[in-house]
Amino acid sequence: MTHAAPHCEQFLDQLRREFPTFRVIHKRDDRLSRLIDVALKVVTLGGQDEYLTRYHTVIANRLYVPTCWDDEDDLDRVIVLRHERVHLRQSRRYGFVVMAALYLLPFFPIGLAYGRARIEWEAYTESLRATAELRGLDAARSPALRAHILKQFTSPAYGWMWPFPAQLSRWYDAALAEIEAEISTAGGRAGYDAATP
Numbered sequence: 001m002t003h004a005a006p007h008c009e010q011f012l013d014q015l016r017r018e019f020p021t022f023r024v025i026h027k028r029d030d031r032l033s034r035l036i037d038v039a040l041k042v043v044t045l046g047g048q049d050e051y052l053t054r055y056h057t058v059i060a061n062r063l064y065v066p067t068c069w070d071d072e073d074d075l076d077r078v079i080v081l082r083h084e085r086v087h088l089r090q091s092r093r094y095g096f097v098v099m100a101a102l103y104l105l106p107f108f109p110i111g112l113a114y115g116r117a118r119i120e121w122e123a124y125t126e127s128l129r130a131t132a133e134l135r136g137l138d139a140a141r142s143p144a145l146r147a148h149i150l151k152q153f154t155s156p157a158y159g160w161m162w163p164f165p166a167q168l169s170r171w172y173d174a175a176l177a178e179i180e181a182e183i184s185t186a187g188g189r190a191g192y193d194a195a196t197p
């Protein structure tokens, strides 16, 4: 049973307007997702074992959601959807074949997937921006959020796609500074406005 999520529903409507064939699919009900889950466990030697339970995935104009989706807070879902909207727009920008090469094969080469890292970096920057806009700058400055995002690049989650913490820290600091500047000049109301459902 899903709890009320008005901001999420409103954002999903926006996504459907921008991407008319957009659909949300639960991974647990989807055979392809279960196959990908097994493949990921094999190539990461069990390091990525949360594909079905914690990770959201965009393939073409479909968003595959994990089992935790139903329990997620309304604003947390919007933050996830803003990350995934970046991937939908990347797909449109690069075309399906290029995106598939960059996105569907994130694990090769293991430990050095620069294309994937850049694609995810753009999307995680949007996660950070959405957090700042919806939860406030203090939430965006959280060391726990920083550690969580950087870990996505350096851990088996995405096949150790960019295991260079010093460079990632520089990217992170620059992105956060840019978002802080955007919010201070826009009065904290750039883009999606959470206060007006």
Ligand SMILES: [Zn+2]
Residues within 6 Å of the ligand: 083, 087, 120, 123, 124
């Ligand atoms: Zn992503």
